[in-house]
Amino acid sequence: MKCSALLVFILDSYFVFSQNPHEITYFVGCFDDGSTDIQSEFDGDQILYIDFPKKEVVFTVPPVISPDPQQLLGGFHILKDALDNQKMCPPIGELVEHEMKPVSEEKDPPDSMIFPSREVEPGVENSLICFVNNFYPPSIKVSWTKNGILVRRGVSVGDYSPNNDQTFRQFSTLTFTQSEGDIYSCTVEHPALETPKTRIWEVEFYNTDPSLGPAIYCGVGLSLGVMGITVGVFFIVKAQQAN
Template sequence: MKLCMFVFYLSFTCFCAFSQYSHELSYIVGCFHDGTTEVIYDFDGDLALHVDFKEKTVVFTLPSFIHFDTSSYPNIYKNANKAKGICLIIQLDDKLVPESEAPEVKDPPESILYPAEEVLRGVENSLVCFVNHFYPPLANVTWTKNNRPVSEGVFTSAFIPNEDQTFHCFSTISFKPKQGDVYSCTVEHPALEAPKTRIWDVDLESQHDLALDLYCGVGLTVALLGVAIGTFLFVKGRYGH
């Protein structure tokens, strides 16, 4: 397996007139020895969009409430095609390290599974399976609901480079919380001896109990604080200091 790659990283820093914070937009091109090319835009560490060469389109991956001018898509795809051409030249260059001399480096992925927002009964939500620190950029993420495979409502991002030359990606599934449902995401990778599975179950009752405990705790704290203030004022009024 050919594992060597080249990554071109171009970063822009911009400052919004309506905000006190600056933002970083990164343009990343990955050239891989298997002939594939990855072109992505990273906005403040989050995947903004990536180019799907198979479908010949640009896939926008930031939340829908963030507006992006889609009229620039043709230019983005055109520039990505140019980058792909450069990758092909590099991949054919005789100066590349021969496959026999390339180190067999493999880093197994870490993964966590968590809800995107607070879980409320009957309210649409998403589960996020975050897969990180893996190399080579070959990972397959699959989902189950109550031990049955699920593909509807699933989105999996492109592979995004980390600073340590490993990669990360995320996969999400849309769901409506129902007491007792059990979800799992399974990650397959060449560095794993066996697929790694994370499990998350819907437990609305315990969440309700936790919310009730927090409410009671806050209420008790406020009540005790009121008693303390009342006692202080009573003593002060009685003794005049």
């Protein structure tokens, strides 16, 4: 299957039979794999193509069609012209490839952060969120680990969402049940990164015994910090969508 063409030439001719005008279109395609494709249409319908391996013209409509394309085009040197056009394709292709300069696409590396969706409680199911932002092109791979082991179960990846600066953002979540000491990581791969970028999050529980005041303050600070990150990301995304 041909996947791309260097050049396609289209030649149109108009004929009038009685009072009805008709159009014959002649296509010559020069493909970058060195092959050539030639076909012709009559009023938008294919009537022939060239079978180059067999070196013959193949008509694709029954001869009962009026006017008969074979009779109509009998005076033309279709096969000879097609073979001549085939010889033109390689030098034209070389010229086009020489003149076309590769365009280097600008790439923006992603930023990423990892945080739980709500306050951490022992033995309670929760979700970790990996927020990846400000990347281009929209092509990233996100992977999760638990204690250094790749995790696939409970992982979901959202759609790419555009930012106002033509970059993109994406969320990935991991559903898990907390156990103190577990270490989770979110790794992001992107064409603009020389090496994958990894963010790490560790499960920590804090003693809420009233006699341990500092621990209480630390636990409250953690909860407010998580809430602040979640709310902050929410409003950032909402603001970008509203502009």
